[in-house]
Amino acid sequence: xxxxxxxxxxxxxxxxxxxxxxxxxxxxxxxxxxxxxxxxxxxxxxxxxxxxxxxxxxxxxxxxxxxxxxxxxxxxxxxxxxxxxxxxxxxxxxxxxxxxxxxxxxxxxxxxxxxxxxxxxxxxxxxxxxxxxxxxxxxxxxxxxxxxxxxxxxxxxxxxxxxxxxxxxxxxxxxxxxxxxxxxxxxxxxxxxxxxxxxxxxxxxxxxxxxxxxxxxxxxxxxxxxxxxxxxxxxxxxxxxxxxxxxxxxxxxxxxxxxxxxxxxxxxxxxxxxxxxxxxxxxxxxxxxxxxxxxxxxxxxxxxxxxxxxxxxxxxxxxxxxxxxxxxxxxxxxxxxxxxxxxxxxxxxxxxxxxxxxxxxxxxxxxxxxxxxxxxxxxxxxxxxxxxxxxxxxxxxxxxxxxxxxxxxxxxxxxxxxxxxxxxxxxxxxxxxxxxxxxxxxxxxxxxxxxxxxxxxxxxxxxxxxxxxxxxxxxxxxxxxxxxxxxxxxxxxxxxxxxxxxxxxxxxxxxxxxxxxxxxxxxxxxxxxxxxxxxxxxx
Numbered sequence: 264x265x266x267x268x269x270x271x272x273x274x275x276x277x278x279x280x281x282x283x284x285x286x287x288x289x290x291x292x293x294x295x296x297x298x299x300x301x302x303x304x305x306x307x308x309x310x311x312x313x314x315x316x317x318x319x320x321x322x323x324x325x326x327x328x329x330x331x332x333x334x335x336x337x338x339x340x341x342x343x344x345x346x347x348x349x350x351x352x353x354x355x356x357x358x359x360x361x362x363x364x365x366x367x368x369x370x371x372x373x374x375x376x377x378x379x380x381x382x383x384x385x386x387x388x389x390x391x392x393x394x395x396x397x398x399x400x401x402x403x404x405x406x407x408x409x410x411x412x413x414x415x416x417x418x419x420x421x422x423x424x425x426x427x428x429x430x431x432x433x434x435x436x437x438x439x440x441x442x443x444x445x446x447x448x449x450x451x452x453x454x455x456x457x458x459x460x461x462x463x464x465x466x467x468x469x470x471x472x473x474x475x476x477x478x479x480x481x482x483x484x485x486x487x488x489x490x491x492x493x494x495x496x497x498x499x500x501x502x503x504x505x506x507x508x509x510x511x512x513x514x515x516x517x518x519x520x521x522x523x524x525x526x527x528x529x530x531x532x533x534x535x536x537x538x539x540x541x542x543x544x545x546x547x548x549x550x551x552x553x554x555x556x557x558x559x560x561x562x563x564x565x566x567x568x569x570x571x572x573x574x575x576x577x578x579x580x581x582x583x584x585x586x587x588x589x590x591x592x593x594x595x596x597x598x599x600x601x602x603x604x605x606x607x608x609x610x611x612x613x614x615x616x617x618x619x620x621x622x623x624x625x626x627x628x629x630x631x632x633x634x635x636x637x638x639x640x641x642x643x644x645x646x647x648x649x650x651x652x653x654x655x656x657x658x659x660x661x662x663x664x665x666x667x668x669x670x671x672x673x674x675x676x677x678x679x680x681x682x683x684x685x686x687x688x689x690x691x692x693x694x695x696x697x698x699x700x701x702x703x704x705x706x707x708x709x710x711x712x713x714x715x716x717x718x719x720x721x722x723x724x725x726x727x728x729x730x731x732x733x734x735x736x737x738x739x740x741x742x743x744x745x746x747x748x749x750x751x752x753x754x755x756x757x758x759x760x761x762x763x764x765x766x767x768x769x770x771x772x773x774x775x776x777x778x779x780x781x782x783x784x785x786x787x788x789x790x791x792x793x794x795x796x797x798x799x800x801x802x
Contacts, residue, residue, distance in 0.1 A: 264412075264421065264422050265418060265419070265420075265421045265422070265626065266294055266421070266422040266423075266424065266437070267391065267421060267422070267423050267424070268422075268423075268424045268425060269293040269294055269295040269391065269425050269466060270287070270292040270293045270295065270390075270425060270426050270427070270749075270752060271283075271287050271292055271295075271425055271426065271427045271429065271745070271748050271749070271752075272294075272295045272297075272411060272423045272424070272425035272427070272428045272429070272435055272721060273286075273287075273294060273295065273296045273297070273428075273429040273431055273717070273745075274297050274398045274413070274428070274430055274431065274432055274436070275297070275298065275299070275305075275330075275429075275430065275431030275432035275433065275436075275718060276296055276297065276298025276300075276303040276304070276305070276392070276394070276431070276699050277303075277304065277305020277306060277307075277431055277432075277433060277624070277739065278304065278305050278306065278307055278433030278734055278737045279305075279431040279469060279538075279717035279718040279737045279738065279740055279741030280296060280298070280303075280305070280380070280429070280608055280717060280741060280763065281296070281303055281304065281377050281380070281738075281741065282326075282328065282329075282717070282729050282737075282738045282739070282740075282741035282742035282745065283322055283429050283630050283717045283741040283742065283744050283745030284296045284381070284408055284745060285328060285380060285381070285384075285742065285745065286328075286741075286743070286745035286746040286779060287392060287741045287745040287746070287748060287749045288384045288387070288389055289747065289778075289779075290749035291389075291749070292389070292748075292749045292751065293389040293390075293473060293524050294389060294390050294391070294442075294754060295391045295393065295394070295423055295425065296390065296391070296392050297392075297393045297394075297396040297397075297398070297413055297423075297651075298392070298393070298394050298395075298396070299394065299396065300394070300395065300430070300634050300635055301376065301395055301627070301634065302370070302374045302379075302392055302394075302634065302799040303377045303381075303392070303394075304374055304377050305368070305433060305635075305718075305737075306433075306490075306638070306734060307370065307373040308370040308371075308373040308377070308634075308638065308784065309370070309627075309633060309634040309635040309733060310476060310633050310634075310635050310637045310638070311330075311370040311476050311478065311564055311626060311633045311634075312476065312545075312564070312565075312566055312637055312639075312734075313359065313361055313363055313364040313366070313368065313545055313547060313564065314364050314366055314551065314733075314734040314735065315363070315364065315366040315455070315733040315734060316364060316365070316366075316678075316735055317477075317666050317674060317676065317677035317678065317735070318677075318697065319448070319677075319789055320333075320365065320560070320735065321355055322517075323402050323782070324544050324675055324676065324677060324698070324782070324785070324787065324789070324791060325735045325738070325739070325782075326674065326735075326738065326739050326780055326781045326782070327779060327780025327781070328779065328780070329470065329735050329739065329768040330743060331380065331800065332376050332377070332380060332738070333366055333376075335375070335376035335379045335380065336358070336364070336366060336368050336372045336373060336376045337356045337358070337374075338371065338376075339368075339372045339375045339376060340356060340358050340552075341356070341710045342751040344552075344553055345553050345554045345555050345557075346552060346553060346554070347551075347552060347554055349555060349800065351552070353501075353564070354751050355798065357390045357549075358372065358547070358548065358549065358552065358623075359545075359547040359561075359565075359755055360367065360536050360551075360552065360706050361543065361544060361545050361546040361547060361550050361551040361582075362535070362537065362539075362543050362544050362545075362546075363544055363545050364499065366433065367545065367546060367564075368455060368547055369547050369562070369625050370539070370547075370549075370627065370633075371627070371723050372627070373531075373774045374702070375454055375525040377680060384694060388631060388800070390394070391655075393413070393417075393418070393421075395415075395416035395417065396412060396413050396414065396415040396416070396421075397414050397756050397786045398411050398412070398432070398436055398437060398440060399412050399413060399414050399420075399440075400412040400440060401437060401440040401441035401442075402789070403441055403442070403711070406710055406711055406712050407430040407644045407711065407712050407713045408437075408441060408711065408713055409417060409424065410422050410423060410424045410445070410712050411423045411437065411440075413426060416436035417424070417705075419710050422738075422745065426573075426713065426752055427567070427713050427714075427715065427746055427751070427752065428713060428714045428715075429716075429717050429741075429745065429748065430714060430715070430718070430720055431527075431716075431717040431718050431741060432641075432720075433635070433640030433641060434577070434578055434584075434636040434641050434642060434716065434720075435578075435643065435644070435716065435718070435720030436636060436642075437585045437714065438642045438644060438716075438720060439642060441711070442709060442718070443644060443708055443710070443711050443714060444594055444644070444645040444709060444797075445465045445642045445645060445720070446575070446642070446643045446644075446645060446646050446724075447576075447578050447642050447643070448465065448467035448468055448470050448578075448579065448725060449461050449467075449469035449470075449563070449685070449687075449725040450465045450724050450725055450779070451463060451464055451465040452500060455649075455651050455726075456651065456653060457651050457652035457659065457682075457723050457726055458652065458653075458656075458658065458659050459652055459659070459692060459694060459726055460652070460724070460725070460726060460786065461736050463732045465681060466575065466672075467579050468575075468579065468580075468686060468687070469580060469641045469685050469686060469687040469689060469725070470577075470579075470685060470686050470725075471639035471658075471682055471683050471684075471685055471728075472571035472572050472573050472575040472683050472684050472685060472687075473572050473577060473589070473592050473636045473637060473638055473639065473684060474566055474570045474571050474589075474592065474596075474620070474637040474639075474683075475569070475572070475589075475592040475593045475595070475596040475632055475633065475636045475637070476564055476566045476596070476632070476633045476634065476636075477564075477565050477567055477596050477600060477621060477622075477626070477630075477631045477632045477655070478547065478562055478563065478564050478565070478621070478622035478625050478626050478631055478633075478720060478756065479562070479563055479619045479620060479621055479622055479631060480550055480559070480560035480561065480562050480599065480618065480619075480620045480622050480798055481560050481561070481563075481619055482559060482560055482567070482620055483532065483620040484618065485617075485618050485620070485769075486526055486617040486618070487604070487606045487617065487618060487619060487620035487621070487734055488601070488617050489597065489600060489601055489603060489621065491595060491606065492597040492598045492601055493600045494591070494594035494595075495594075495597075495601055495602075496599060497510055497594075498510055498511055498595050498598035498599075498602075498608075498619060499598065499602065503573060503684070503688055504663035505521075505684075505688075505689075505690040507522075507524075508523070510564040510569060510595070510693070511525055511564065511571065511598060511599055511602040512528050513525055513528065513541065513607065513608070514526075515567070515568040515569060515571075516544060516568070516690060516691055518550035518586065518681070518693040519639070519691075519693050519720075520692055520724070526539070526540060526541050526544070526567075527540055527541065527543050527610055527653060528540060528542055528603065528607065528610065528616065529542050529610040530537065530610065532676045533561065533681075534550075534561075536549070536550055539625060541565075541567060542561070542563050542634050543563075543564070544563075544567075544662070545563060545564040545565070545566055546562065546563050546566050547562055547563070547565070547625075547658065548561055548562035549561055560620075562622050562625055564598070565596070565599065566637060566725065568683065568684065569599050570592075570595055570596045571683050571684050572588065572591055572595050573585070573685065573686055573687075573688040574588060574591050574631050574682050574686070574688075575588045575591070575686055576686040578640075578641070578642060584667075584683070589636060589791065592636055593632060593636075594768045596632060597632070599776065600621065600631075603615075603616055603777050604617050604619050605617070605618055616695065617716070621629045624710075638719070639683060639719075639721065639728075640725070640728055640732070641718060641719035641720045641728075641734070642706045642720055643719070643720055643721065643723055643724075644716050644720055644721065645708065645709050645722070646662075646704060646705050646706065646707055646708060646709065646721065646722025647704040647705075647707045647708075647709060647759065647762065648671075648702050648704025648705050648722055648723070649700075649705065649722040649723065649724060650702065650705050650721065650722065650723050650724070650727045650731065651724050652668060652680065652694065652724070652725060652726045652727060653667075654667035654699070654713055654727070655667070655680070655696045655697055655699040655727060656680060656694050656695070656696055656726075657694070657695045657697060658694065658695070658697060659694075659768065659791050664697075665698075665790045665791050666698060666699040666700065666790070667699075667700075668698070668700065668784070669700045669702035669703075669704075670768075670770070670782040671702050671703035671762050671772075671786070672700040672701060672702060672703070672784060673699040673701050673702070673703045673706070673739075673743040673747075673767055673772070673775055673781070673782070673783065674736075674739035674740065674742075674775075674781050674782070674783065675700050675701065675739070675782050675784065675785055676698070676699055676700075676701060676728075676730070676731065676733070676735060676736035676739060677697075677698035677699060677711070677785075678696070678729075678730040678731075678733045678736070679693060679694065679695060679696055679729075679730060680692070680693065680694035680695075680696055680726055680727065680729040680730045681693055681729045681730065682726065682729045687715060690725070692729070694729075695727070695793055696730050696748065696793075697790070697791075697792075697793060698732075698789055698790055698792065699730070699787075700783070700784060700787045701731070701736070701739060701740060703741065703743075703747075703758075703761070703762045703768070704722065705722035705723065706721055706722070706740065706743065706744055706747070706758075707722075707759055708761060712757050712759075713760075715744045715747060715748060715758065716740075716741055717732070717737075717741040717744040718737060718740070718741070719732045719737065719767075721740060737760050740783065741774060742779060742781060746771075746774060746775060746779060747761065747771070754767075776784045
């Protein structure tokens with residue numbers, strides 16, 4: 264078995280893993296970074312989800328390097344595309360002009376931006392990236408990780424050793440492989456004290472739905488109908504008790520009120536820059552931003568409630584069960600596409616949009632589905648500190664202004680507590696929040712000394728994971744974790760000691776602020792502004 268060694272071994276090349284690698288590299292340490300799929304970037308690329316961000320993102324609420332990531336995405340279009348003069352002159356160019364984010368873009372733009380950020384480090388001989396590589400075993404000794412065994416599609420089985428290990432996998436896979444204490448699913452109110460937690464017992468199988476997203480273009484004079492999916496009849500007749508219509512429809516529950524919300528595919532002109540429909544919601548390519556006639560259609564990413572898969576969880580079950588549910592999620596998404604092509608009510612009368620074409624080239628696949636499913640919930644470490652709804656939720660704060668202020672803050676974020684329908688099954692749970700901080704204690708396991716989480720696997724609950732799981736927050740978590748591992752190596756300290764020694768904590772926080780441009784708190788005028796924005800509108 265081939266063996267590789269580095270100072271820091273990062274398993275998982277999503278946004279948290281990439282950010283962790285960058286901060287460790289900047290501090291002079293070597294990094295091995297692995298990724299299960301062929302692209303780095305996780306929810307931005309292999310899952311293709313445009314960034315879900317706070318409403319102040321262009322000026323506040325993210326790290327300096329996350330701002331650089333966003334600049335690189337925009338530069339990719341300015342460098343490679345025939346932008347109109349108006350689009351090229353736009354300082355805050357939104358390539359897709361999607362409603363959900365000020366920077367909706369194709370996943371390949373995210374891949375290119377990440378590659379640009381990592382590029383200078385390969386020549387230093389301190390960065391090794393292993394794509395199409397998955398962790399399969401962990402060896403531990405005396406509450407420390409000693410090695411991680413991975414299976415590489417190119418190199419076969421390999422043994423990775425290091426001084427620190429970072430779990431940046433989408434599902435917190437090292438937590439299970441390494442027997443690290445962790446939680447899955449939904450906690451009870453008795454456990455967490457959260458007013459929105461389960462009233463009865465905890466339910467490990469109550470997990471946010473996964474969604475297998477897909478992209479499509481539209482060519483009204485053509486027929487791109489796919490083969491009838493294997494499970495189409497099942498999904499065509501599927502209806503959850505709490506769902507206002509059939510699963511395959513344009514009607515779903517409003518996340519806040521739970522009342523029926525009809526959002527058709529098109530409202531008016533599909534070329535309009537804005538419209539309150541599904542086409543504009545997560546549009547990732549807008550042809551009117553470009554000159555010439557080579558682009559015959561916009562491209563829309565389908566990440567709608569209709570493809571949220573609630574038939575069972577993929578964590579805490581057997582590999583066979585997880586595989587069944589992942590295939591079920593694929594079948595649901597293919598069925599939604601086929602239904603739109605053949606049976607969906609049209610905005611102009613009639614049924615079926617046969618001109619919808621899977622955009623496989625954009626997704627890096629042949630069928631137009633994303634490389635990987637969109638993961639909203641992971642295994643979560645039992646941490647030194649767990650963030651609950653009572654720390655960030657507006658109603659749970661019971662009249663207090665602002666979120667809990669943490670002395671050990673290592674970053675900030677803001678997003679609604681956004682829980683999609685779950686595998687219980689259970690309807691949306693959507694709660695307004697205050698802009699919050701990321702406490703260092705939530706990034707440190709209770710027992711294991713040299714493992715750190717850098718994704719959705721930190722010390723949150725089922726509820727607060729819903730607001731700590733989004734793109735800029737995950738990036739901030741990863742960047743702070745990478746810096747923490749490097750800082751501990753530099754000073755021969757354990758993460759717990761950094762947190763528990765006031766002067767050392769202050770020194771580390773100064774490093775984050777001054778060297779990495781990581782904000783540790785919100786400006787007062789934002790900190791005391793409740794996050795009420797939902798889907799590009801204010802509720």
